[in-house]
Amino acid sequence: MYVWIWRRLPGGLPGKLVGSLVLLAGALALLFFIVFPYAERRLPFQDITVDPQPTPRPTVTVSAAP
């Protein structure tokens, strides 16, 4: 997979290095700004409040903030 990408990057060795870094940065940005925040919401690590299931307290807003 990586060999395949490496072969297709243009510009000789310098071009390939720059291209690799750009791709890596892109992949990291995608993970950190889109994939991880999305995954986090679906994982239970962030539950720190006490919450009743049927919400007897009407004033409680459950994670509907902007």
Next chain:
Amino acid sequence: MAEVTAAAPTVHMRGDGWRMAARGIGQLLITFGVVILLFVVYELWGTNFYTQGQQNQLEDSIHHGWNGGGPDITQTNVKNVPLGSGIAVLRIPRFGKNYHMVIVEGTGYEDLKRGPGHYPGTALPGQVGNFAVAGHRTTYLAPFNKIDTIRRGDAIVLETKSKWLVYRVQDVPAGRGYPAVPFHEIVDPTDVQVAFAVPDQSNPDKKPKLRLLTFTSCNPKYSATQRFVVHAELEKVQPKNDGPPAALTAGG
């Protein structure tokens, strides 16, 4: 890699298909492992930057409110506090001299990413009832990371527009309509009664007499199966003009 291709110019041999497939799967698995590790880095380290940025903004706006015409939170009706606004600045000497966090209104997912969050509807700082606050134990600057180090007798200090409020971590003895409330307890995630105006009994609307504070966070660390709870009672209120309370200035 370069040496291999140089030494063997005729790369395409029988069995290459299997080799390529095995290599491809291997690389995929390694990539997957690296992504998981990166996720851990993101959670434990990356999320701090977001919260720090939000805290800086909250700090600016809360000071702006204090210096300008902002309301005094201790005199405010709890219904009039907008979600997401800064309520008070929290200091816990046990967590270190430099520890301070702005408590935000609301315990929604987005609120708690910004800092410790006040359970809407529970008492405000200094008021009769139970000022209940939830905070992350890990990730997002982990305001309650060391909640398990809090001991009986520790001070929890809130700075508001015109006053310093010093809460003292202690057991609430049974009596005056209150059940015995231990200074710390570990409960199930559904045990909302820890945040009731009169904690640890079944009636959420029971009329409170004391001015309590309650923290909730997750327990064990990195898990969400239980809640770690700390209770404290208001000990002292002093005007800002008198300078910071002894709980903050005294060594340790």
